[in-house]
Amino acid sequence: MYKLLIRPLFFLFDPEKVHHFTFRMIRVLCKIPLVSSLFRTLYQINDPRLEREVFGLRFKNPVGLAAGFDKNAVLYNELANFGFGCIEIGTVTPRGQEGNPKQRLFRLTSDHGIINRMGFNNEGLEAAIRQLKKNKGKLIIGGNIGKNTDTQPESYTEDYLQCFNALHPYVDYFVLNVSCPNVNSHAKLNDKVYLLELIGAVQKENAKFDVQKPIVLKIAPDLNTNQLDEIIELIAETNLDGVIASNTSVSREGLKTSKEQLENIGNGGLSGLPIRDKSTKVIQYLSENSNKAFPIIGVGGIHSAEDALVKLEAGASLVQIYTGFIYEGPRLIRDINKAILRQG
Numbered sequence: 001m002y003k004l005l006i007r008p009l010f011f012l013f014d015p016e017k018v019h020h021f022t023f024r025m026i027r028v029l030c031k032i033p034l035v036s037s038l039f040r041t042l043y044q045i046n047d048p049r050l051e052r053e054v055f056g057l058r059f060k061n062p063v064g065l066a067a068g069f070d071k072n073a074v075l076y077n078e079l080a081n082f083g084f085g086c087i088e089i090g091t092v093t094p095r096g097q098e099g100n101p102k103q104r105l106f107r108l109t110s111d112h113g114i115i116n117r118m119g120f121n122n123e124g125l126e127a128a129i130r131q132l133k134k135n136k137g138k139l140i141i142g143g144n145i146g147k148n149t150d151t152q153p154e155s156y157t158e159d160y161l162q163c164f165n166a167l168h169p170y171v172d173y174f175v176l177n178v179s180c181p182n183v184n185s186h187a188k189l190n191d192k193v194y195l196l197e198l199i200g201a202v203q204k205e206n207a208k209f210d211v212q213k214p215i216v217l218k219i220a221p222d223l224n225t226n227q228l229d230e231i232i233e234l235i236a237e238t239n240l241d242g243v244i245a246s247n248t249s250v251s252r253e254g255l256k257t258s259k260e261q262l263e264n265i266g267n268g269g270l271s272g273l274p275i276r277d278k279s280t281k282v283i284q285y286l287s288e289n290s291n292k293a294f295p296i297i298g299v300g301g302i303h304s305a306e307d308a309l310v311k312l313e314a315g316a317s318l319v320q321i322y323t324g325f326i327y328e329g330p331r332l333i334r335d336i337n338k339a340i341l342r343q344g
Contacts, residue, residue: 002329015105015114023075030078039081043330045337052085054295054317055173055214055241059140061085063308063336066299066320067144067175067218071122073131080138082330083337088320089128090144091177094162096124097149100182106265110256112303113272114323115265116248117182120146125166132170143171144218146180153188157201164202173214176202179247181220181269190220192230199238214241221246221278221300228282232290242295244320245282249275272323276301280314287315303328305339312340 010018030036050061064086070076073089080087099121106115122128135141145163147156164174176198178189188194199215206212217240219231231243248269252262255274279300286296298316302308303324311319324332 002331007327007329011107011109014103015107016102019105026075026078030081036078036081039330040083043081043334044083045334045341047337047341049341050085050337052318055216057140057172057214059085059318061337062312062318062340063333064088064140064142064297064318064320065325066322067091067142067177068116068118069322069325073128073141076131076141077134077136077138080136083333084139085318086140086142086172086320088142088144088175089132089171090122090175091120091146091180092122092125092128092143092163092167093120093146093148094125094159095148096122096127099149104268106268108255108257108270108272108274111272111274112323112327113255113257113270113274114326115268115270117266117268119149119182120180125163129166129170132167135170140172141170142173142175143167144175144177146177156188156194157198160198161201161205164205168206168209168213171213173216173241174202175216175218175244177218177247179218179220181248181250181267190227192234195234196238199234199240203238203240216240216242216244216295216297218244218247219282221249221275221282222251223282225285228285229289232286232293235290235294240294242297242317243286244297244299245286245316246275246279246300249278251275251278271300272327273301273303276303276307280311283311283316284314302336303332305332305335308336309339309343 052059052062065084067088067090070089076087100117100119104117147159151159248271283296283298295317296315297318298311299320302321308319
């Protein structure tokens with residue numbers, strides 16, 4: 001029903017407006033008696049064979065929702081009804097910010113992709129915490145954190161630490177988002193010397209808590225093999241808990257969308273089916289060349305159960321969806337979990 005009726009209707013309208021409308025719709029529907037139960041019946045697969053222990057955490061299944069969908073942690077309790085094993089909120093910055101000027105979200109329907117240049121639009125740290133205090137404990141919550149756009153380079157680390165310390169009681173693991181192409185000073189955030197500083201500072205704060213939370217790094221799909229080798233070295237040097245591969249891509253290679261349309265859209269991060277293979281290659285390279293030394297969460301272009309299985313076979317311990325969720329609907333979560341069970 002989603003792909004035949006709901007998606008064609010939604011795709012008639014501005015993507016960002018549809019996103020906000022969908023949030024309101026899901027929230028209203030889940031307040032109707034028995035609707036949440038119906039969603040769980042339709043989409044959840046509860047089977048102990050799906051459980052995964054990663055980063056010392058037990059996930060009820062390996063299919064998560066990537067950051068960017070529920071930026072402000074307002075819908076994770078309702079989204080849990082669709083069968084996710086984890087939901088990553090954010091990217092959260094210390095202060096709320098509007099992000100980049102609109103229009104900033106574009107569908108590439110012929111490619112089953114999305115280009116966004118949202119610019120870390122979110123309501124800020126305090127708003128996220130207010131929502132996370134409503135957590136009903138249905139699934140694991142990840143906290144994706146970043147810096148404010150107007151933060152000066154000498155204060156980048158301070159922004160991350162502020163988010164880390166404030167969110168620590170409310171999320172199960174942290175993601176250091178240093179690879180989003182839609183923020184300024186992107187180069188510094190990918191510099192190995194700075195990453196060593198940032199990771200070290202966050203780990204020092206983590207050690208002050210009675211219970212330490214796993215910390216992972218989200219990387220771009222556009223890194224070359226030398227840069228990926230640096231990531232492997234970085235993980236080894238810092239003993240970081242893992243990697244999310246990958247974020248959105250700045251490449252426009254191999255798209256069916258016309259050059260004219262792409263020029264009209266302009267810059268932004270590409271997600272969805274066009275980056276599927278690129279993301280998988282990054283996962284495979286990291287897994288093989290590190291001798292599976294750390295867990296990898298595989299993200300990028302998962303639009304079918306087969307896409308997810310390929311990521312897992314390439315070395316991912318868990319997978320996350322975002323653009324595939326928009327194009328394929330909530331049935332995708334169930335299909336992936338069923339396929340994993342069939343594999344045994």
